[in-house]
Amino acid sequence: MPLRIPFARVNWVNTVFLSVITLLALVASPIYLWHHGINWFQAGMMLFYIIATGMSITLGYHRLFSHLSFKAKWPVRLFTLVFGSCAFENSALNWCSDHRRHHKHTDHDDDPYNISNGFFWAHIGWILFKVNPEPPLDNVADLRKDKMVMWQHKWDKVIALVVGFLLPAGLGYLHSGPVGALGGFLLAGVLRVFLVQQCTFFINSLCHTVGRQPYSTRCSARDSFLMSLFTFGEGYHNYHHEFQHDYRNGVKPWNFDPTKWAIWLLEKVGLASNLRRVPSSRVVLAEIRVARKKAEATLAKISNHHDHAWRESAERMAHELMERFSESCSEMEKALSDSVTHSKQAVETWRKEAREIIADLGRLRRRRMPLTV
Numbered sequence: 001m002p003l004r005i006p007f008a009r010v011n012w013v014n015t016v017f018l019s020v021i022t023l024l025a026l027v028a029s030p031i032y033l034w035h036h037g038i039n040w041f042q043a044g045m046m047l048f049y050i051i052a053t054g055m056s057i058t059l060g061y062h063r064l065f066s067h068l069s070f071k072a073k074w075p076v077r078l079f080t081l082v083f084g085s086c087a088f089e090n091s092a093l094n095w096c097s098d099h100r101r102h103h104k105h106t107d108h109d110d111d112p113y114n115i116s117n118g119f120f121w122a123h124i125g126w127i128l129f130k131v132n133p134e135p136p137l138d139n140v141a142d143l144r145k146d147k148m149v150m151w152q153h154k155w156d157k158v159i160a161l162v163v164g165f166l167l168p169a170g171l172g173y174l175h176s177g178p179v180g181a182l183g184g185f186l187l188a189g190v191l192r193v194f195l196v197q198q199c200t201f202f203i204n205s206l207c208h209t210v211g212r213q214p215y216s217t218r219c220s221a222r223d224s225f226l227m228s229l230f231t232f233g234e235g236y237h238n239y240h241h242e243f244q245h246d247y248r249n250g251v252k253p254w255n256f257d258p259t260k261w262a263i264w265l266l267e268k269v270g271l272a273s274n275l276r277r278v279p280s281s282r283v284v285l286a287e288i289r290v291a292r293k294k295a296e297a298t299l300a301k302i303s304n305h306h307d308h309a310w311r312e313s314a315e316r317m318a319h320e321l322m323e324r325f326s327e328s329c330s331e332m333e334k335a336l337s338d339s340v341t342h343s344k345q346a347v348e349t350w351r352k353e354a355r356e357i358i359a360d361l362g363r364l365r366r367r368r369m370p371l372t373v
């Protein structure tokens with residue numbers, strides 16, 4: 001079937017901008033590097049811009065402005081608004097409106113980057129094409145009251161061009177003349193925009209396609225350690241969709257989530273406060289519930305297995321697992337509904353129990369279980 005592009009719906013501004021950025025990043029930047037290499041000043045500036053603009057999206061646009069997962073003093077808000085603009089991902093007001101709709105309507109028609117429309121649509125298609133009619137900005141009333149957010153909304157493109165492109169070119173010029181200016185523009189400007197944008201886009205596409213679902217199977221969101229490496233910790237998307245107001249995306253202490261560490265540090269130096277955390281007991285309960293669902297699905301598969309001896313022992317193990325799931329679940333649900341503050345020790349015991357049951361389930365699903373439980 002021939003590919004039919006709905007030209008009437010193409011957003012030409014976005015399409016031309018993204019095409020030029022892609023072309024310059026993939027062709028002009030390598031040619032520059034081939035001829036002139038990269039000096040320490042340019043490398044440092046590029047690294048600073050990647051971290052500043054990338055984290056302004058994850059820490060600022062996403063966790064602070066979209067989800068209000070903590071409060072921040074004005075220097076943090078100003079910094080993330082200015083460098084957020086430089087990522088060329090629209091103003092914070094627009095970004096947050098899209099993102100809040102994504103959470104409210106995940107996988108459905110009103111989700112702007114609905115993965116059900118395909119990987120390409122969720123990744124970049126939704127930016128290249130206009131939606132008719134354009135959805136109203138009716139879910140960001142709180143941000144409209146924020147003068148700084150409204151200032152950035154008004155000047156977004158100017159800030160992006162001046163601080164995102166002209167400043168690195170100017171600094172490059174001051175350091176090493178016209179060639180340095182070109183290097184600053186191509187490396188800390190264009191190539192950096194391309195890399196940061198693609199990483200953000202992969203959250204909407206890859207993190208709704210590939211990865212694990214330990215906390216919820218309600219929607220397509222998935223946890224991906226690999227993606228967290230490239231997105232300042234935003235790869236733990238399954239957790240994030242289940243507990244969107246938590247300032248952490250990687251909730252486990254060992255999860256690679258530089259954004260949560262940065263927020264924690266900002267709190268320590270008095271620049272952030274009111275960090276929102278989901279109680280550990282609720283997180284463990286979510287894990288147990290998902291594991292129980294998976295155990296039910298595994299049990300259904302086991303009953304169709306051709307090897308009689310294997311099937312019998314697997315079924316025995318699965319039934320025992322199901323019993324343990326039910327016990328743990330009802331014990332935790334009761335404790336949570338009693339709204340008693342749980343001791344650290346109690347939560348730790350549940351967590352340990354949950355981990356053991358989930359590990360047993362994993363063994364069962366991989367069919368490498370011992371014959372006795």
Ligand SMILES: [Zn+2]
Pocket residue numbers: 102203204208221237241
């Ligand atoms: Zn998502």
Ligand SMILES: [Zn+2]
Pocket residue numbers: 062066067099103240244
């Ligand atoms: Zn979110």
